[in-house]
Amino acid sequence: STVLEDAFLVVGSLAAALEAGFAPYIQAFLPFLYPALKAHEDTQLCMVAVGIIGDISRALGDQSAQYAGAFMNVLLENLQSNTLNRNVKISILS
DSSP, X not given: OOHHHHHHHHXXXXXXXXXXXXXXXXXXXXXXXXXXXXXXXXXXXXXXXHHHHHHHHHHHGGGGHHHHHHHHXXXXXXXXXXXXXXXXXXXXXX
């Protein structure tokens, strides 16, 4: 596990703990999340990033709707990728 993966797991835990209180921090985190989601060659990082989308969505509830379109676009790109590990694709679909 890398420091970046660990940091992402901490953010996911914070989102879960803060729930709607995580909303003020999401804009600061997104510039780190999107590149991780597009890091197709780094299977573990991409897998953690996919999981963070779920953590954030559950934490923010209805407030996450404004990010859903961007999240879905990146996830659809990932599903279409020829280089992304199959296990990440399975994680996206589950």
